[in-house]
Amino acid sequence: xxxxxxxxxxxxxxxxxxxxxxxxxxxxxxxxxxxxxxxxxxxxxxxxxxxxxxxxxxxxxxxxxxxxxxxxxxxxxxxxxxxxxxxxxxxxxxxxxxxxxxxxxxxxxxxxxxxxxxxxxxxxxxxxxxxxxxxxxxxxxxxxxxxxxxxxxxxxxxxxxxxxxxxxxxxxxxxxxxxxxxxxxxxxxxxxxxxxxxxxxxxxxxxxxxxxxxxxxxxxxxxxxxxxxxxxxxxxxxxxxxxxxxxxxxxxxxxxxxxxxxxxxxxxxxxxxxxxxxxxxxxxxxxxxxxxxxxxxx
Amino acid sequence: xxxxxxxxxxxxxxxxxxxxxxxxxxxxxxxxxxxxxxxxxxxxxxxxxxxxxxxxxxxxxxxxxxxxxxxxxxxxxxxxxxxxxxxxxxxxxxxxxxxxxxxxxxxxxxxxxxxxxxxxxxxxxxxxxxxxxxxxxxxxxxxxxxxxxxxxxxxxxxxxxxxxxxxxxxxxxxxxxxxxxxxxxxxxxxxxxxxxxxxxxxxxxxxxxxxxxxxxxxxxxxxxxxxxxxxxxxxxxxxxxxxxxxxxxxxxxxxxxxxxxxxxxxxxxxxxxxxxxxxxxxxxxxxxxxxxxxxxxxxxxxxxxxxxxxxxxxxx
Numbered sequence: 382x383x384x385x386x387x388x389x390x391x392x393x394x395x396x397x398x399x400x401x402x403x404x405x406x407x408x409x410x411x412x413x414x415x416x417x418x419x420x421x422x423x424x425x426x427x428x429x430x431x432x433x434x435x436x437x438x439x440x441x442x443x444x445x446x447x448x449x450x451x452x453x454x455x456x457x458x459x460x461x462x463x464x465x466x467x468x469x470x471x472x473x474x475x476x477x478x479x480x481x482x483x484x485x486x487x488x489x490x491x492x493x494x495x496x497x498x499x500x501x502x503x504x505x506x507x508x509x510x511x512x513x514x515x516x517x518x519x520x521x522x523x524x525x526x527x528x529x530x531x532x533x534x535x536x537x538x539x540x541x542x543x544x545x546x547x548x549x550x551x552x553x554x555x556x557x558x559x560x561x562x563x564x565x566x567x568x569x570x571x572x573x574x575x576x577x578x579x580x581x582x583x584x585x586x587x588x589x590x591x592x593x594x595x596x597x598x599x600x601x602x603x604x605x606x607x608x609x610x611x612x613x614x615x616x617x618x619x620x621x622x623x624x625x626x627x628x629x630x631x632x633x634x635x636x637x638x639x640x641x642x643x644x645x646x647x648x649x650x651x652x653x654x655x656x657x658x659x660x661x662x663x664x665x666x667x668x669x670x671x672x673x674x675x676x677x678x679x
Numbered sequence: 680x681x682x683x684x685x686x687x688x689x690x691x692x693x694x695x696x697x698x699x700x701x702x703x704x705x706x707x708x709x710x711x712x713x714x715x716x717x718x719x720x721x722x723x724x725x726x727x728x729x730x731x732x733x734x735x736x737x738x739x740x741x742x743x744x745x746x747x748x749x750x751x752x753x754x755x756x757x758x759x760x761x762x763x764x765x766x767x768x769x770x771x772x773x774x775x776x777x778x779x780x781x782x783x784x785x786x787x788x789x790x791x792x793x794x795x796x797x798x799x800x801x802x803x804x805x806x807x808x809x810x811x812x813x814x815x816x817x818x819x820x821x822x823x824x825x826x827x828x829x830x831x832x833x834x835x836x837x838x839x840x841x842x843x844x845x846x847x848x849x850x851x852x853x854x855x856x857x858x859x860x861x862x863x864x865x866x867x868x869x870x871x872x873x874x875x876x877x878x879x880x881x882x883x884x885x886x887x888x889x890x891x892x893x894x895x896x897x898x899x900x901x902x903x904x905x906x907x908x909x910x911x912x913x914x915x916x917x918x919x920x921x922x923x924x925x926x927x928x929x930x931x932x933x934x935x936x937x938x939x940x941x942x943x944x945x946x947x948x949x950x951x952x953x954x955x956x957x958x959x960x961x962x963x964x965x966x967x968x969x970x971x972x973x974x975x976x977x978x979x980x981x982x983x984x985x986x987x988x989x990x991x992x993x994x995x
Contacts, residue, residue: 517697520971524933525951529967532955533705609824613937616826617952632827640834647834651827659822666818 409671416667422660430475437469441626449643459645461631467645470626471653477627478657481542481620482607489546490600493553498592500554501561502584511554518551527610531619538627541620545607553599560592567591594672601665605658612654628654680986687982691975698971699753703746706960758968759961761954768965771950778848779935779946781858785866786873786931787924794874795920798881803908805886813878820875825934828868829941846943865942869934873927880923884916891915917988925981932970 400408410416429436438455445464452459458467500511518526527544534540564570565588573587612629614620621627623634631650640647740748752759758768801813836843844864849857888894889912897907936948943949947966954962 513693513697516694517701517971520694520698520929520974521967522929522931522933522970522974524936525967525970528936528951528955529702529705529963532958532960532963605822609822612824613826616824617937617940619955629824629826632824632830637830640830641837644834644838647827647830651824651830654827655819655823658824659818662818662822 410667413667413671415663419660419664419667422656423664426475426479426657426660429472430479433473433476437466437472439466439469441465441470441473442624449639451643452645458649459643461643461646462639467631467649470631471628471649474626474628474631474650474653475657477538477621477625478608478611478654481538481545481611482604482657482661485542485545485607485611486549486600486603488543489549490553490596490603492546493550494557494589494592494596496550496554497557498561498584498589501558502565502580502588508558512558515551515554519555523548523606523610524613527614528617528619531614536619536622538621538625541611541614544614545610548610549599549603549607553596553603556595556599557592560595561588564588564591598665598669598672601661601668605661605665608654608658608661684979684983687979691979694975695972696750698975699750699968700746702964702967702971703749704742706964707742707745753968758965761959761962763957763959763962768961771962772947772965772969775945775947775950777850777946778862778944779932779939779948781851782862782866782869782935782939782944782946783931785862786870786934789866789870790874790877790924793870794877795881797874798878798920799885799908799913801878801882802885802889803904805882810882814882817875817878817882820871820878825868825872826937826941828871829864829938832864832868848944861942861944865938865944869931869938872934873924873931876927876930877920877924880920881916884919885912888912888916914988918985921981921984921988925978928974928977932973 411420433441442465445460447456447460448462448464450456450460450464456466456468458471460466461470496511496515500508500515521529526548527541530544530547531540534543570583570587573583578587611620611627612632615627615629616633618630618633621630623630628650632647632654637647749759756769758772760767761771797813797816801810804810833843844860845857846861848861851858885908889908894907894911897911902911932948935946936951938944939946939948940952947969951963951966953959954966
């Protein structure tokens, strides 16, 4: 009897262990209060961004006669100089910020990972050349390089996106390359090679999965940075153009001109940026502690 | 040591060449726009005029010739002329360098004074409310946009204090009081972000060193906490901190662009901002090149300070 009860217990334990790794990881992440809070903030913002047309009470662009209304029940964040509802504009702004942030990071990190993977796995002259280019690109301050790129592409949301993606390539390449060097020294790589696996197969099937941890850490750290850079570019007038509701743009021009009479015009868009970036940064910190305790805080 | 410096300087040369090549190619992508932008004011343009303007700017020649020509001029300290007012770019950069330099130095000093003690306290009181407070301060510094902090600061000062520092710039040797009044808030804001990363690095680096055997030895000898931390731990924890500060110089220079624009300071950042608005490519090219050079040189200096901090490090 006792033995049977015991084996039954063991079975449920086994069942629990059969959860796919990604799910188990998410559950572990959710148990950390800081990560959970960040995930909730990010989740709300993503939902707001995806369903902005339904969530936002007003049209973010159409003007009205209710100018400079202070925050109230009908306008939770007040209205701006053109009578536009700031709450709706901030919700629609989430769409631009998150879109530019996520897409630029995915593009930049994917590009940088390929460069780092090839550079680290192939080595030799190719590695040397690629690393000199990476060195040179890393010497440019991120904002300055994006500004220079945007001046070439012309100011728009899309050029900001592409410029930010380019800025992330060298940093990712550097991190992935050094991770590849560590993985490459493992016996299983030699084993794969001895079994006749092609270099390309080794690179993508054997090395890439083992350097995913630093790549994931980079993604979360860069997401916050990407949102900040997009906001800065739009603030300076080199990103999203009016009348589109970008958080950075809302803070420039009229947001600052009227801030004494209508401080809410400058407060809420800035709070939105800060909250989004803070959530991604905190999530990145937790991820780094969980995935690689040796990687230090930047 | 001298040998090492010379070798590192020589190693910086290919990087610098690549940096210049990247900027040069970038700017060449849009030469059509430059000609068009300059002629746009004139209204109707003939093909002859276009060709003449291209010849005048020297952009009708092959790319390699143009680049070599640019490099030869660069070697002589000639960064070309502004498309806007035909002023030599180098002179403009030198004129605007002073403010940026002072702002950068003030920000770095503020960051060191704030961040290193904060990081140490955070590490030796790890997982106490004091530590949580310090870490919150640091992560907010990484997350709050500098232009929003500036806006909120100006707003707070006007609404609650009823006083604002005068916007503008007065050279420090002409009017030190006014100079500091104008620069203290910009320096605080730029320094905040810089101290955020520095404090985080100091914390994790000190935490790591505190686990070393020689720290246990120091404790067991009955040394006071102050002596253990300041004499034994800090010195060994400083190298990663200085490395990260070197790497953050890029962010510092980027922050200058935003903050100088907000506080109307005539620095390199504002020059860059104006140049982009005026599509003044030689100026954009020059500033980007100067900023990248500063980054490379500062990081060379960082490498050299390792030996000063840790005599065990020898350059070979």
